[in-house]
Amino acid sequence: MNNRQQKSPNLSVQTTYPDDAIVAVSDGELCDLSQVNDETFASGVLGDGVALRLDNDFICAPANGTLATMFPTGHAFGIVTATGVELLVHIGIDTVNLKGAGFDVLVQQGETVRAGQPIVRVDRSAIQKQGYDLTTMLIVTNANGQTIQLQRQGRVKVGTRLDEETN
Numbered sequence: 001m002n003n004r005q006q007k008s009p010n011l012s013v014q015t016t017y018p019d020d021a022i023v024a025v026s027d028g029e030l031c032d033l034s035q036v037n038d039e040t041f042a043s044g045v046l047g048d049g050v051a052l053r054l055d056n057d058f059i060c061a062p063a064n065g066t067l068a069t070m071f072p073t074g075h076a077f078g079i080v081t082a083t084g085v086e087l088l089v090h091i092g093i094d095t096v097n098l099k100g101a102g103f104d105v106l107v108q109q110g111e112t113v114r115a116g117q118p119i120v121r122v123d124r125s126a127i128q129k130q131g132y133d134l135t136t137m138l139i140v141t142n143a144n145g146q147t148i149q150l151q152r153q154g155r156v157k158v159g160t161r162l163d164e165e166t167n
Contacts, residue, residue, distance in 0.1 A: 015159055017115040019064050019082035022148065022163040024156040025089055025138055027056040032152045033137065038093045041137050046088065049139035050150045050162065059120045060158050061113040062087050062138050068110075071096070074103030074120050078141070079113065086142035091122060093133040102127040116159040138162075 017023060024030075031051045036042045041051070061067075061079060068086070069078035075095040079087045091103070104121040107113060124134055140148050150162045 015116060017064060017159075017161075020146075020163070021115055021161055022063050022081075022085075022087070022138075022140075022150065023060075023115045024052065024158055024160040024162055025060050025062050025136060026052060026054050026058060027157050028136075029053045029055075029155055030151060030153050030162075031135070033139075036093070036135055036137060037133055041090070041139070047139045047141040048148075048150075049088075049137055050152050052136045052138065052156070054122075054124060054134050054136055056158065057122050057124055058118045058158065059089060059091055059122060059136060061115055061117045061119055062089060062162075063115050065113060066110065067107055067113050067119065070105060070107070070109040070119075073098065073100040074105045075100075077119055083146070084142075084144035085140065085146060085148065086144070088137070088139040088141050089119070090137045090139065091120060091134065092127065093135060095127065095132055095134070098127065098130070098132070 063081040065079045065081035068080045076090040102123040
C-alpha cells in the first residue's frame with residue numbers, strides 16, 4: 001500500500017443529475033478521441049465520445065442508469081441510461097492484459113447507478129509503473145436516436161456535465 005490518500009468523489013454522488021445528463025467519470029484533462037493511442041478508439045469505430053487523462057483513482061458512472069456490463073477484469077463497463085443511451089467506459093489502453101490487477105470493482109453488473117457514483121477504483125501508480133496508459137474513454141455506443149455533443153477539452157472534475165448545450 002502506498003501512503004497517498006485518495007478521496008472518494010462523494011460530493012458528486014450527493015448531486016442529483018437529470019436522466020439525460022452525461023458527466024465526467026473522473027477528475028482530469030479531456031482530450032479528443034482522435035488523440036488516443038489506440039486505433040480502435042481513435043478511429044471512432046466503437047462510437048463517438050471523449051477521452052480523459054486521469055487525476056483520480058475513482059472511475060464513476062457517467063449517467064443515471066443500469067450497469068449493463070462489467071468486464072470481469074474491471075477495465076471496462078457499460079451503462080444503459082434511463083433514456084436508453086448506451087455508454088462504454090474503457091479504463092486505459094490494453095489494460096485488459098492486467099487480468100484485473102489494479103482494478104477494484106465497487107458495483108455489480110445489473111445494479112442501478114447514479115451519475116457520479118464510483119464504479120471502479122484503480123491503482124494508478126501500480127498500473128502506470130507497469131507501463132500502461134490510463135487514458136480513459138467514454139464512448140456513446142448507441143445514442144438511441146438522440147443527438148449527443150460532448151465537451152472535448154479542458155480540465156474537469158468528476159460529475160462535471162459534459163453534454164450541456166450552450167445557448
